[in-house]
Amino acid sequence: MRKEVYLDNSATTKVLKEVADEVYKVLIEDYGNPSSLHSKGLYAEKTVREARRVISNFLGVEEKEIYFTSGGTESNNVAIKGAVKALKRKGKHIITTSIEHPSVLEVCRELEEEGFKVTYLPVGEDGIVKVSDVKNAVNSETVLISIMHVNNEVGSIQPIEEIADFLKEKDIVFHVDAVQSFGKISLISGLKGISLLSASAHKVYGPKGIGILYKKDKIKIEPLIHGGGQERGLRSGTENVPGIAGFCKAVEILEKNFSLWKEKMGDLKERLKTGIIDLIEDVVINTPETKSAPHILNVSFLGIKAEVLLHALENYGIYVSTGSACSSHKKVKSHVLVAMGKKEEEIEGAVRFSLSPFITEEEIDYTLDVLKNQVKELRRFKRR
Amino acid sequence: MENTFLLSFGELGLKGENRPYFERILVQNIRETLKGFENVEIKKTHGRIYVKASVEQEEIIKRLKKVFGIVAISPAKSCSLDIEEIKRAAVEALKEMDYKGKTFKVETRRPNKSFPLKSPEISKIVGGFILKNVEGIRVDVHNPDIEVDVEIRERAFVYCKKEKGPGGLPLGSNGRAVLLLSGGIDSPVAGYMVMKRGVRVFPVYFHSFPFTSDRAKEKVVDLCRVLAGYAGKVKLHVVNFTDILKEIAEKGKEEYLTILMRRMMVRISQEIANKLGAKALITGESIGQVASQTMESLFCTNEVAKLPILRPLIGFDKQEIIEIAQRIGTYDISIRPYEDCCTVFVPEHPATRPKLESIKKIEAVFDVEEMTKRGMKDLEIIEITG
Numbered sequence: 001m002r003k004e005v006y007l008d009n010s011a012t013t014k015v016l017k018e019v020a021d022e023v024y025k026v027l028i029e030d031y032g033n034p035s036s037l038h039s040k041g042l043y044a045e046k047t048v049r050e051a052r053r054v055i056s057n058f059l060g061v062e063e064k065e066i067y068f069t070s071g072g073t074e075s076n077n078v079a080i081k082g083a084v085k086a087l088k089r090k091g092k093h094i095i096t097t098s099i100e101h102p103s104v105l106e107v108c109r110e111l112e113e114e115g116f117k118v119t120y121l122p123v124g125e126d127g128i129v130k131v132s133d134v135k136n137a138v139n140s141e142t143v144l145i146s147i148m149h150v151n152n153e154v155g156s157i158q159p160i161e162e163i164a165d166f167l168k169e170k171d172i173v174f175h176v177d178a179v180q181s182f183g184k185i186s187l188i189s190g191l192k193g194i195s196l197l198s199a200s201a202h203k204v205y206g207p208k209g210i211g212i213l214y215k216k217d218k219i220k221i222e223p224l225i226h227g228g229g230q231e232r233g234l235r236s237g238t239e240n241v242p243g244i245a246g247f248c249k250a251v252e253i254l255e256k257n258f259s260l261w262k263e264k265m266g267d268l269k270e271r272l273k274t275g276i277i278d279l280i281e282d283v284v285i286n287t288p289e290t291k292s293a294p295h296i297l298n299v300s301f302l303g304i305k306a307e308v309l310l311h312a313l314e315n316y317g318i319y320v321s322t323g324s325a326c327s328s329h330k331k332v333k334s335h336v337l338v339a340m341g342k343k344e345e346e347i348e349g350a351v352r353f354s355l356s357p358f359i360t361e362e363e364i365d366y367t368l369d370v371l372k373n374q375v376k377e378l379r380r381f382k383r384r
Numbered sequence: 385m386e387n388t389f390l391l392s393f394g395e396l397g398l399k400g401e402n403r404p405y406f407e408r409i410l411v412q413n414i415r416e417t418l419k420g421f422e423n424v425e426i427k428k429t430h431g432r433i434y435v436k437a438s439v440e441q442e443e444i445i446k447r448l449k450k451v452f453g454i455v456a457i458s459p460a461k462s463c464s465l466d467i468e469e470i471k472r473a474a475v476e477a478l479k480e481m482d483y484k485g486k487t488f489k490v491e492t493r494r495p496n497k498s499f500p501l502k503s504p505e506i507s508k509i510v511g512g513f514i515l516k517n518v519e520g521i522r523v524d525v526h527n528p529d530i531e532v533d534v535e536i537r538e539r540a541f542v543y544c545k546k547e548k549g550p551g552g553l554p555l556g557s558n559g560r561a562v563l564l565l566s567g568g569i570d571s572p573v574a575g576y577m578v579m580k581r582g583v584r585v586f587p588v589y590f591h592s593f594p595f596t597s598d599r600a601k602e603k604v605v606d607l608c609r610v611l612a613g614y615a616g617k618v619k620l621h622v623v624n625f626t627d628i629l630k631e632i633a634e635k636g637k638e639e640y641l642t643i644l645m646r647r648m649m650v651r652i653s654q655e656i657a658n659k660l661g662a663k664a665l666i667t668g669e670s671i672g673q674v675a676s677q678t679m680e681s682l683f684c685t686n687e688v689a690k691l692p693i694l695r696p697l698i699g700f701d702k703q704e705i706i707e708i709a710q711r712i713g714t715y716d717i718s719i720r721p722y723e724d725c726c727t728v729f730v731p732e733h734p735a736t737r738p739k740l741e742s743i744k745k746i747e748a749v750f751d752v753e754e755m756t757k758r759g760m761k762d763l764e765i766i767e768i769t770g
Contacts (some may be wrong), residue, residue, distance in 0.1 A: 311594030332721075381633050381729070 155296025164193025210243030454549030570668030
């Protein structure tokens with residue numbers, strides 16, 4: 001069998017066997033609707049309740065503060081739109097950063113159309129926003145601040161704790177997009193100072209189509225989806241019980257292995273990084289040295305189009321991703337690398353490796369070996 | 385009374401003694417496209433083809449609109465040669481239209497002269513009957529909203545609407561050609577145009593993984609599926625071009641890369657054409673559209689060809705090509721973003737006036753014949769049905 005090294009775990013992950021089994025069981029055995037009055041409905045309701053308990057426990061929050069959604073994008077949408085809608089009489093200013101996920105940036109752009117003012121904070125060349133910039137951007141109109149915990153392209157960790165601390169005395173809703181950090185690095189215990197937080201199951205070996213929104217009890221937000229009043233009216237629609245059960249199982253396993261996995265990924269990342277630096281010339285590491293998540297490494301191979309390298313690697317069973325796509329008509333550049341002030345050549349050659357704890361050291365060495373040869377091969381066709 | 389589709393085919397009528405040949409192929413193609421349907425009867429008479437079908441009208445029309453050679457499709461009521469029946473058929477046909485508040489006239493053709501009434505008389509009788517029996521409709525012989533057509537043949541046919549067919553000549557009536565298909569907007573349109581003239585087209589795609597992705601190849605397969613909608617089946621040849629491309633890029637001169645590449649593509653396509661018994665190549669080139677399509681560039685590309693290169697888009701503007709692409713259904717596929725990464729090999733300043741001698745001098749360092757053979761080596765052939 002061909003070797004397969006999946007290094008695109010920030011895009012999505014392979015579901016754990018135990019999780020898949022759980023989902024399967026719910027799909028064909030415990031398939032009731034939690035709203036049904038009979039015992040099958042009751043059983044489904046219990047499954048959802050148990051999941052809410054496990055996940056809230058993992059985050060150190062209360063059960064009633066967890067709402068199930070269809071995933072990270074929906075959580076970000078309802079958090080931001082729902083919060084500003086509830087607060088529109090108070091003010092119309094939003095603060096976010098220029099390196100957020102599109103599910104935050106596009107929502108903000110739409111709100112601008114509706115008359116909101118949005119400040120997009122810059123980041124340093126390390127991909128990290130400055131707390132002082134956040135402080136300076138706040139004004140009397142500010143109702144919401146939305147900042148990601150870990151950046152999905154370069155892995156930089158944002159100073160969420162300090163911002164939360166600064167906002168402690170203020171009446172501003174603080175939303176954190178934790179899709180990339182959930183289960184990977186620790187969040188503030190009990191999510192102190194955070195009003196809203198988004199996370200998704202399929203980034204942590206759970207199924208696609210299920211996510212959560214944490215909403216601090218006293219924060220009011222308006223729903224986007226109306227109907228049968230499920231999830232206490234915040235998110236109508238029959239609960240995705242198989243997804244919820246799978247998410248629960250994934251979190252249970254995650255919780256047990258948290259430190260171990262974090263350390264393992266950190267070691268693998270270090271091995272990959274030093275390997276690249278040792279073996280390949282003209283590379284730029286875009287992921288910050290210290291303040292970065294253990295599973296993301298972004299590297300620019302100068303003189304190479306990242307997409308071509310991506311395809312060359314997939315020929316050897318190695319799957320990575322790029323921030324920018326090359327098409328002869330238009331160049332789609334990574335907004336994150338642009339915000340970090342990276343040069344054209346660095347952006348064009350940027351590849352993201354994202355790890356899981358299930359990758360072996362041998363697989364990293366194999367990747368390094370292929371990488372070295374492919375980069376060398378492709379550089380022969382560098383535009384002269 | 386029966387539901388019948390009356391098909392007319394314009395140009396075939398001009399084919400003199402070859403006409404039966406073309407008609408036979410056309411009937412065969414119609415039969416092929418309607419194969420899946422039950423109770424379909426196809427009949428050919430002088431100047432018309434009749435399709436009797438008990439299935440959903442819309443679906444039949446959709447299929448027939450993709451059969452080259454058909455100029456018009458009229459869903460008609462057919463009845464015996466009895467004026468009373470014809471009157472009733474006319475009312476029925478009209479009532480299927482959105483007729484309230486509209487004007488109409490009756491137009492009669494009578495190739496069957498054994499019918500006792502003459503055309504103007506028939507029109508008059510049928511028109512009078514319609515006026516009496518259909519409410520909210522008026523006569524306007526000069527500018528009618530609806531034309532009720534009556535045709536007196538071995539049976540009578542009445543119809544009120546005419547759908548345009550694609551025209552052209554029946555597919556397979558004019559030999560074979562190989563199409564250089566890239567995934568862009570132009571080449572599928574070029575293929576369509578030549579198919580329309582009855583030529584069976586064999587697309588060739590030059591895959592250059594990892595410089596072009598598998599998605600780019602998938603796009604070409606999808607384009608072939610659209611073309612197969614007009615041809616029933618399309619056989620796509622995929623050439624593994626990576627090695628050849630690399631060699632050209634390494635040994636060639638930057639500003640000539642595109643021309644060198646195209647010359648290799650023509651050579652390989654020609655080999656494939658020979659294998660298939662195809663007598664021409666087709667490209668989507670249009671004069672001056674890009675550097676490789678200037679007159680000088682076309683001359684240099686053409687120089688390696690022994691077969692004629694058909695360039696049906698040669699005088700078309702981009703916008704005109706886009707309009708056809710939209711009409712035939714290839715445009716939305718062609719504009720998918722992952723076109724190709726061949727940009728690595730697109731020179732910054734391509735030669736717009738390449739000199740043949742310079743190209744030949746550069747090519748002297750290559751073993752062109754060996755490279756052509758290499759291109760023919762692991763051909764992937766994909767059969768795509770519409």
